Amino acid sequence: MVVAILLGVLATAGASSPAIAHDFSGRYADSSLHTWWNGSARSYDVPVWGPMVADIMDNEIERKTAVRTAKVSYHYRSGLRYPYVDISWWADDLPAPKGGKTTCERPLSGSACDHWHVVFDDDPGQPVDGKRQKVCHEILHTLGADDGSNDGGCIGGGPEGKLNAHDIAHINGKYGR
Amino acid sequence: MAQKRTSSSSRRLFVLMVTAGILVAGCVGAGERARLEDGGEVIERTSEYERFESLEEMAVASDLVVLGHVQRWAPGRTLSGGETRSEVVTVQIIIDQVLAGDARPGDVVSFPWEAHELRPDGEPGRTILVEGIRPPAPGQELVVFLRELPPDQERDAVVRPTHYVATFDGVFTVTENGVVRSELQDFSEGEGLPRLGIRLTGLRIEELSRQVAQAAGS
Structure with a gap:
């Protein structure tokens, strides 16, 4: 209960500000606390993709931006203002054109989203660096990033799933400390 | 290669499209009708x-650019790796005009498309809009930029696409007035250039055909 209240307080604390430029104009997160869990139906996904998801959430999003992240063990918790976990992720063999996909499952009024499904294209032939970039790219969609920028970083083509100054400026502009 | 189209021929084509649509609808099974009505x-x-x-870049990067009608949704495969299940259909189109590439009018080509979610009972659920684009429906006239499917993809599809x-910039509905229209969502919000598909919306099919043929021949 205490945890639920704490999460609720944190979830309402993140004031959102207008996007800086056009390539962060997609649906955005419901608050500056970004929760996540694995929704795979296959045990294969967790060892292959799980460490990269945790790495991106902890070391790119949490450490470098105003967004706080938390791995949670619930899909829905009724006591919270935004009761669904923000990101459910898994991997699947997606149809061409190949790539990840991000879907807002629970749109809120305006352009916010309570619950995202993030699916990574599962290609065993990809090098690890390619996977990390895709994880970072899809997660940034859940924070409002649109495709289109080509200046590197997680949205603009990498390398290696690292946020660049452009990504960080956009995220902090929207979820500022 | 481009066919000249007058307003009277457009009307004739529209009548043919409607007729074809009715015929197609009459040929599909109950499940496919249910999808159309959903x-x-x-x-x-x-x-x-x-x-x-640019259109030139997109045309050069494509193996085949065609104007055609969606003939039917052939069975494809199910995606079920996570919390939701969805159906990937094999969209089969019959070619009316080849804008670029190696094919002939009357040929049938196909591509995979994640069309809708599947409910727990296996029936189609919510329609999936990919970047704002609805699944191309049987009877729909469209221009589509295609690439040959690599041999390692869609191996589990019931009907494997060709x-x-x-690119989703290269999927256009053709209106009865003979212009192309992209359903892509425009995230530009007035800043920067809209996506290519949106910029090409409103182009007449004859002009699109001419530019594609020019790019393919260059």
Whole structure:
């Protein structure tokens, strides 16, 4: 209960500000606390993709931006203002054109989203660096990033799933400390 | 290669389209009709795809560019790796005109498309909008930029597609007035250039055909 209240307080604390430029104009997160869990139906996904998801959430999003992240063990918790976990992720063999996909499952009024499904294209032939970039790219969609920028970083083509100054400026502009 | 189209021929084509649509609807099974009638709830999906700056670049990067009608949704495969299940259909189109590439009018080509979610009972659920684009429906006239499907993809599909959509910028509905229209969502919000598909919306099919043929021949 205490945890639920704490999460609720944190979830309402993140004031959102207008996007800086056009390539962060997609649906955005419901608050500056970004929760996540694995929704795979296959045990294969967790060892292959799980460490990269945790790495991106902890070391790119949490450490470098105003967004706080938390791995949670619930899909829905009724006591919270935004009761669904923000990101459910898994991997699947997606149809061409190949790539990840991000879907807002629970749109809120305006352009916010309570619950995202993030699916990574599962290609065993990809090098690890390619996977990390895709994880970072899809997660940034859940924070409002649109495709289109080509200046590197997680949205603009990498390398290696690292946020660049452009990504960080956009995220902090929207979820500022 | 481009066919000249007058307003009277457009009307004739429209009548043919409607007739073809009725015939197609009459040929599909009950499940496929149910899909067509399920025009209600949708879900928006953001998908990665290759972007191009110009029509020329997009045409050069495609193996086949055609104007055609969706003949039917052939069975494809199910995606079921996570919390939701969805159906990937094999969209079969019969070619009316080849804008670029190696094919002939009357040929049938196909591509995979994640069309809708599946409810727990296996029936179609919400329609999936990919970058704002609805699944191409039987009877629909469209221009589509395609690439040949690599041999390692869609191996589990019941009806394996021949091609795949090269880019979502290259999927256009053709209106009864003979102009192309993209359903892509425009995230530019007035800043920067809209996506290529949106910029090409409103182009007459004859002009699109001419530019594609020119790019393919260059």
